[in-house]
Amino acid sequence: MGEENWRLMTLCLLTAVVALLMVLSIHLHQDVKYWQHLEEVSEKERAARISWEEYSEKVRKEAASEISEVTRRAGQGSARDCPPCNNRKCPPQEKCRTPSCPKCPSCKSECSPCPTSEVDPKTGFTFKIYIYDLPKEFHSDLKREQKRCVSDQYGTEIRIHEELLKSPLRTLDPDEADFFYIPIYGECYLFRENQRSGRDAMSNTNRWFRKALNIVVKETPYWNRTQGRDHIWTFPGARGPHIFxxxxxxIKKSIFLTPEGDRSLSEQFNTWKDIVIPGLEADEEFWSGKLKRDDSFDRDIFAFFKGTIHNRGGKSYSKGLRIILERLLKSEKDIVFAEQTPDCNRKCYKRMMRRSTFCLCPRGWSPWTLRAYQAMMVGCIPVVMANEIEFPYENSLDWKKLTVKIAEKDVNNTLSILRGIPQATIEEKRREIEKVWRMVAWQKPSKPGDAFHSVMRELEGKKRFMKVSSFTFWN
Structure with a gap:
């Protein structure tokens, strides 16, 4: 009897072991299939991304070609592309005779003369902006409550508004305005709401934007006239219009002023209508050029970076680029690539940057970084590592002459790429930077050639295409 029980127990044990092995085998097979599936999905995503980037580049080139053709036709005075008469008393089908369109028919005799697009000697520009008189809760109250917003890199929402308020570009007559500016400090409001409301901050900010828009739409006739196409919003943060x-x-048809010119995010940024702006560097030593004027220092640092490397987001942050660069460069004696430390304050940061030949600008959570503009203000050559980035003024500045751009896939070759750049090329890039660095500096007060005036010049280009182009988008 004992022997039979022993055999039965042995049989049961063997059965259990076999069953367990079968279960493990099934799970192992499922795991293999799962990881194979993940790999297939990742490969499809990579292929789709490449396909989209190729398509985006094709669209960009086509758009650039079309814009060039519009500009060419306008310069030749093509009647078909002449601007409509801006005089409210003239029939809408009448055209203005302007110096740039000498072949255009003039207004009928019963109409008062049409305004021309000649440069205003007071402003140096050909357009006017009307600023909505929104309640102070949308702008100045926030500035007073949140001092941080004034000097933050997102402070362009405040700086542009204040510059426009005192600019001769401003008109108090909305009927003569080419553009309408909506003064709303969204990033500043969200910063306050994050402190007050925590997880409800974004929802509260959305309602706040809707409240401002409701005033614009219901209390004035100008928004509905163009569905907001000639209205301007400043979205100074990396999230762009998604803050709303x-x-x-x-507001999809409005003009956005934003530092995030990421073409891969086609819905939130449109090269045709939107404008990439430099982030705000409020430190006077940077924007005044004071750090550039003293040439008594040596550039004894070959490449420089100080900032966040190990973020709680792990390798998702900076797509892992900063972690890779730290590993690659930590043993190079003439290169500084390190986290910010208490023993190197802002004064130390500026001193090291101005001693550097190259300033490394790897992407963070998003492609754009204030570091590239700081570098230009001290005469350091920005080394940009962000595939999707679009810089300000790309229609007029050749950024290849001002920067070194390293594709994210080539980050492991950073050292050999930089070491291989001839000294003559380095000197040439410095000379090019010297010509244009003020275009990324928000000087105070604003001066011709600085960031504010350069952004306004970009806006003037939008007005030209809006008024001159035969594209139905602007009609």
Missing amino acids: KDWKRN
Whole structure:
């Protein structure tokens, strides 16, 4: 009897072991299939991304070609592309005779003369901007409560508004305005709401934007006239218009001023209508050029970076680029690539940057970085590592002459790429930077050639295409 029990127990044990092995085998097979599936999905995503980037580049080139053709036709005075008469008393089908369109028919005799697009000697520009008189809760109250917003890199929402308020570009007559500016400090409001409301901050910010838009739409006739196409919003943060969750439904056709010129995010940034602006560097030593004028220092640092490397987001942050660069460069004696430390304050940071030949600008959570503009203000050559980035003024500045751009896939070759750049090329890039660095500096007060005036010049280009182009988008 004992022997039979022993055999039965042995049989049961063997059965259990076999069953366990079968279960493990099945799970192992499923795991293999799961990881194979993940790899297939990742490969499809990579292929789709490459396909989209190729398509985006094709669209960009086609758009650039079309814009060039519009500009050429306008310069030749093509009647078909002449601007419509801006005089409210003239029939809408009448055209203005302007120096740039000498073949255009003039207004009928019963109409008062049409205004021309000649440069205003007071402003140096050909357009006017009307600023909506929104309640102070949308702008100046926030500035007073949140001092940080004035000097933050997102402070362009405040700086542009204040510059426009005192600019001769401003008009108090909305009927003569080419553009309408909506003064709203969204990033500043969100910063305050994050402190007050925590997880409800974005929802509260969305309602706040809707409240401002409701005033613009219901209390004035100008928004509905063009569905907001000639209205300007400043979105100074990396999230762009997404700070206003309902932006697609409400303001998709408006002009956005934003530092995030990421073409891969086609919905939030449109090269045709939107403008890339430099982030705000409020430190006077940077924007005044004071750090550039003293040439008594040696550039004894070959390449420089101080900033966040190990973020709680792990390798998702900076797509892992900063972690790779730290590993690659830590043993190079003439290169500084390190986290910020208490023993090197802002004064130390500026001193090291101005001693450097190259300033490394790897992407963070998003492609753009204030570091590239700081570098230009001290005469350091920005080394950009962000595939999707678009810089300000790309229609007029050749950024290849001002920077070194390293594709994200080539980050492991950073050292050999930089070491291989001839000294003559380095000197040439410095000379090019010297010509244009003020275009990324928000000087105070604003001066011709600085960031504010350069952004306004970009806006003037939008006006030209809006008024001159035969594209139905602007009609």
